[in-house]
Structures are given as structure tokens and as C-alpha cells.
Amino acid sequence: MILIVPSDPMRPRRPDEHFAAEAAAAREAGAEVAVVDHDALAAGADADRAVARVSAGPDVVYRGWMLPAGGYATMADALARRGATLRTGAADYRRAHELPGWYDALRPVTPESVWTHGDGRAAFDQARELLTDGPAMLRDYTKSVKHHWHEAAYVPELADADAAWRVASRLRELRGEDFTGGFVLRRFEPLTAPEVRTWWIAGEARLTGPHPDTPGDTGTPDLTAVAPLVARLGLPFVTVDLARREDGVWRVVELGDGQVSDRPGAVPAEALIAALLAG
Template sequence: MLLVPSDPLNPRRVDPHFAGQATAARDRGIPVARIDHDAIGDPERAVAGVPPAEDAVYRGWMMSAAEYDGFAQALAARDVLLRTSPAAYRAAHELPGWYDVVRELTPASTWTDGDDVPQLVTAAERLGTGPAVLRDYVKSMKHYWDEAAYIPELADREGVERVARRFRELREDSFTGGYVLRRFEDFVGAEARTWWVDGRCVLVTPHPDTPNDLPEGSSFPELALDLPFVTVDVVWRADGVLRVVEVGDGQVSDWPGTWDPAALVDCLFRDNR
């Protein structure tokens, strides 16, 4: 079964952002059920009406790991088994869960537990000197690059603190886990989004931010991703080395609007074709 959010303006319809995926699933005989994402804080209400299913995949808006845990429990009470467990979701969704798997293929990183700025300064010392990018376990504020993401020099304690305070202010209640410092690397060109099912790369698409631009020579690294459904965003570094930018849970990774959503549905439910 494919689970998708309902349209907030018409709960009897699928959210338009995911309608193409829902249609593709139905065309292939895959049952589709709607959830109320706006009610995810009350998971029993959010999943009311979802029928039983032995293998359910969610494709929808992002949830925190805690919200996903409640979501999974509420579905289990309705005899719905999510393919991705809460533990697997957290491992893919939060950087500390996936960093070690791609350590050699991604910028060097360190992180804190919580939003204590002095602890962040100590973490910066562990990473050394030079430029870095700040984020939390889930998200950066790249659209506020100069004020809340990019740190020109890790040794500049005041600069680190200033960017951290602004980042924390902008993230508000969405701040997740702790601060993460990632050593800055010079990437060139657009990112590609690779889609992995059961540890195997099954699709390479443009990144949704650049849906018309699939980098030439796009490829993917060999990774020991023991997770049911994830995405891995890759990009070329200026010296021609392929680098992993991000790993994410595939259920909440956006799909490029220029690509046929049926391709994703076919990969997710290939045993049903």
C-alpha cells in the first residue's frame, strides 16, 4: 500500500504534490490510502480510516523521528506494517545515523547533542581550521547562507557563535538533535539524487532543486546502506571527485517534478508489476 497525505483543502483527495505518485500506484493495482499530515501530532486521528496492509510505504511531507514513531505505532494498531521501521527512519533522516556509512565520501563532520553554543565551539576545535557549513541533524539554512550556514573560519569563535545563534533563531521549534559542522568543500554543477531500495541504487534523477539539470556522468558510490528506502544526493567536487552531500529517508525525499512518478512507484513495488 502507498500512503500519501490528503489535500488540506479537500481531505477526500490526495495532496496535489503527491497525486501523480498516487495515480501511478492505482494504475498498477497498488492500494492507496490518505493520511492527514496536519494531524500528525495526533497520530491515531492522522491515520483514521487507513485499511490493513502487510507492506506500506509512505510518500509525503517530512516528519520528525518522534512523529514517525507515533505514526508507525498508530498504523500498527490498525494492522498496517510500514516497510521502514522507526529506527530505520531515524538512521536515514538524521545525520549521525548515516554519517559513518559515507564517512570517506562526504565532508568531514562533527556534531553536538543539543543546542549549547559553547559545546559547538568545542566541536569546531575538533574539526580544525578553515571554512565549514552549519546545520542540525536534519537540515541546513542554505537560503540564509551568509548569516546562518557558512562559517568562513572555524577558528573564529565569535563568528561560529554568531552563525549558530542566527541558525537557532531561524530553525525555531524545528531544530533537531544538535548542531552539525561540515567542512566546506567546493562543489561544482548540479546535484543528482540517487534512490536506493533494499540497499541497491535503483534510480538516478535530478535533484528537485534543479529538476532540469542531471549532471553528466552521474554515478553512485558503492554503499553499505542496510536500509529499506533512502536517497543519496551526490555532486562533483571541483577536483573531479564524486561526493555525497546528503542521505535521507526516501519516504520524505522530494521527487523532481520533471520526471515521471511512475518510475519511482515501479521501483518501490517491483514485485507487484
């Protein structure tokens, strides 16, 4: 396995400090580590130069800052020209990174969701009417702005068209150039405990820890209903965030590509690297 991580913007031959522990753990375990220029990849600028320090190899894993699906595909193509193959191909990255790619497979264990293509009012109203009434959560294909809960993430009543659109408009404004795909409306389900982040490799849950937003809190989710559905997706490396609903049932809040999911300190870098090396 070759681990690639973003370079430090000020010291481009060194790993970004946020991923330095994982780079060190990989080297200690005998894996090759290389740095890439994340900013260039995100901007779509000179991808071949951005990955120039990566050697050829059949199993490359990225651990770094989030990339849009198009930027990831550009990186994958540039690596392929060097004879380096990402473990997670561009199509699988998009399936994990954007909610429409994984929702149908996890429909039984996650809140009911509908989405638009684009950011227009008419499409938003059509999606809103599919969920009829009641409260909902709002996000785009990749991310919410839950830290702006009342103004841009929570829709108190779907039937109130103008109020719902004000929330959508604010979400769109805050996401700016990072807005991805369209609006996603997810039926609101009251939760009783902080989220737990689980790490899955080759369809198996390998690590469990807190969510980065609540690093001091953790739990042991019941994965009985979730595990076969995640395995069926056939994705190489993902995270699944879960939380307990008021009735005690564990629900999937989010699935994400594991390469760009943040690792809280409670999950040791050595444990994550060991799981990746085990394949």
C-alpha cells in the same frame, strides 16, 4: 504495497496535490492508496484518527511531507495497531533522516563532520575545535538553511569563534521549533556542478535525476565508491544527493529517507512507483 500520502487539507478524502501524481500512478499500477492527516501526525495529535483510512497490510510505504522522527514513530505505532506495517520502521527512518544515523557508514565519501547534542555554545565550540580551522557548512541533524547562505549556513573560518557562533545562532533562530538534535559542522568542499539526486531501494540505486533545487540540471554520478556503503546501511528506501568536487570526485552531500524526499518533475511518478513495487 499500500501507498499512503498526506490528505489535502481542504478535501481530506483526497491526496494532497503535491503527491497526487504518485497516488494516481500507484492506483494505475494496481496498488492500494490511502491518505493520512499529516498535520495531526506532525503535531502529535490523535494519530489513530490520522491513519484511520489505512487498511491492514504488511508493506506500507509513506510518500509525504517530512515528519520528525518522533512523529514518524507515532505514525508507525498507530498503523501497527491497525495491522499495517511500514516498510521503513521507525528506527530506520531516524537513521536515514538524521545525519548522525548515516554519517559513519558513509564517512569515506562525504565531508568530515562533527555534531553537538543540543544547541549550547560550549558544545558548539567543542565541535568547532575538532575540525580546527578553515571553512565549514552548518546545519542541524536534518536540514540546513542554505538559502540563507552567508548568515546561517556557511562558516568562513572555524577558528573565528565569535563569527562562527553568530552563524550558529542565526541557524537556530531560523529553524525555530523545527531545529533537530544539535548543530552539525561539515568541512567545506568546493563543488563544481549541481547536485544529483539518486533513489535507492533495498540498497540498490534505481533512479537518477536532478536535485529539486536545480530541476533543470542533471548528471551521471560515479557510484562505484558509494554503492557498497549505501547497501551496507541496510535501509529500505533512501535518497542520496551527490555532487562533483573540484578534483572530479563525486561526494555525498546528503542521505535522506526516500519517503520524505522531494521528487522533481524530471523523475516520473510512474518510474518511482514501479521501483517501489519491484521492492
